Amino acid sequence: MMIKNWQQDSRKTLKSAKQCNNFLQTKQFKEQNFSIKIPLEFANLIDKNNPNDPLLLQVLPKKNEQSEPSEFCSEPLADGKNSPVAGLIHKYPNRVLLIASRVCAIHCQYCFRQNFDYSKHDIFSNWAAIENYIFSHKNIDEVILSGGDPLSLSDDKLQILITQIEQIKHIKTLRIHSRNAVVTPSRITAELVAMLEQTSLKVVLVLHSNHAKELSEKFAKMIQKLQNITLLNQSVLLKGVNDSEQVLSELSRRLFALGILPYYLHLLDKVSAAEHFLVDDKLAIKLHQQLQKNLSGYLVPRLVRDENPEFKTWMN
Ligand code: SF4
Numbered sequence: 001m002m003i004k005n006w007q008q009d010s011r012k013t014l015k016s017a018k019q020c021n022n023f024l025q026t027k028q029f030k031e032q033n034f035s036i037k038i039p040l041e042f043a044n045l046i047d048k049n050n051p052n053d054p055l056l057l058q059v060l061p062k063k064n065e066q067s068e069p070s071e072f073c074s075e076p077l078a079d080g081k082n083s084p085v086a087g088l089i090h091k092y093p094n095r096v097l098l099i100a101s102r103v104c105a106i107h108c109q110y111c112f113r114q115n116f117d118y119s120k121h122d123i124f125s126n127w128a129a130i131e132n133y134i135f136s137h138k139n140i141d142e143v144i145l146s147g148g149d150p151l152s153l154s155d156d157k158l159q160i161l162i163t164q165i166e167q168i169k170h171i172k173t174l175r176i177h178s179r180n181a182v183v184t185p186s187r188i189t190a191e192l193v194a195m196l197e198q199t200s201l202k203v204v205l206v207l208h209s210n211h212a213k214e215l216s217e218k219f220a221k222m223i224q225k226l227q228n229i230t231l232l233n234q235s236v237l238l239k240g241v242n243d244s245e246q247v248l249s250e251l252s253r254r255l256f257a258l259g260i261l262p263y264y265l266h267l268l269d270k271v272s273a274a275e276h277f278l279v280d281d282k283l284a285i286k287l288h289q290q291l292q293k294n295l296s297g298y299l300v301p302r303l304v305r306d307e308n309p310e311f312k313t314w315m316n
Pocket residue numbers: 103104105106107108110111112113114147148149179180
């Protein structure tokens with residue numbers, strides 16, 4: 001099997017506290033429950049002289065110092081409860097989410113799926129049941145590929161999946177959520193671009209970026225290849241990373257300059273060991289109001305909390 005450039009790049013990662021401490025010239029990394037994984041491309045964007053670098057903070061494991069019981073838990077969204085078929089999550093009437101891959105190019109320490117049991121949700125071995133479920137729910141018109149990161153799949157595997165989804169005639173839209181495309185931009189291959197342009201489905205690519213500093217020159221170059229696709233971004237509001245009006249405004253402006261519209265600003269999903277990222281609701285609403293005041297409407301992401309199985313809660 002031929003190994004592509006992006007696959008080589010995604011293998012160049014820091015995977016232990018020791019490697020991270022050496023590379024980033026720090027002593028801050030210690031092994032915790034959620035394993036460390038930082039692609040070198042992302043690590044190279046971190047300022048080694050800044051212990052509070054906003055990219056560093058997203059990948060730095062922290063021990064939960066709280067002794068009090070808290071509402072933070074291992075699976076805050078209880079995905080399993082909304083999974084009528086293994087590999088498929090059905091929360092909203094017109095759309096289903098598929099766990100397309102268990103792999104990510106990066107391990108974000110705020111990730112709400114860090115304790116998810118991916119082994120029970122392999123969509124490829126369970127495709128017949130997934131297809132039956134979607135066939136029998138004609139009100140579903142959109143399939144969302146999530147994970148893990150769906151762009152961890154090879155182009156061949158992704159093509160197989162897209163072709164299978166195309167066979168279901170009431171599916172009109174394919175939405176792909178990806179952080180890989182941001183942190184390892186070489187993933188945006190010519191084959192991927194052709195695949196997304198040629199499918200009969202309407203494609204929406206939702207990128208996951210939390211800070212303008214993540215949007216490197218290389219990303220800027222690669223994302224230009226996808227300008228025929230609807231490009232959106234979603235962020236998580238993270239204490240110490242992007243909890244300021246200035247940082248969020250800069251992110252929105254940079255995204256727009258690259259042809260990407262800010263879409264969602266998510267409040268943190270309360271997963272254990274991510275307590276230190278929490279921005280309280282009051283500050284979140286204040287920041288959002290500042291964005292509304294200072295930015296054109298199309299640059300203001302919607303502030304949401306993904307807590308209710310029936311709908312996203314609009315915060316403002
Ligand atoms: S890329 Fe997404 S799914 Fe993967 S660890 Fe980060 S937040 Fe979680």
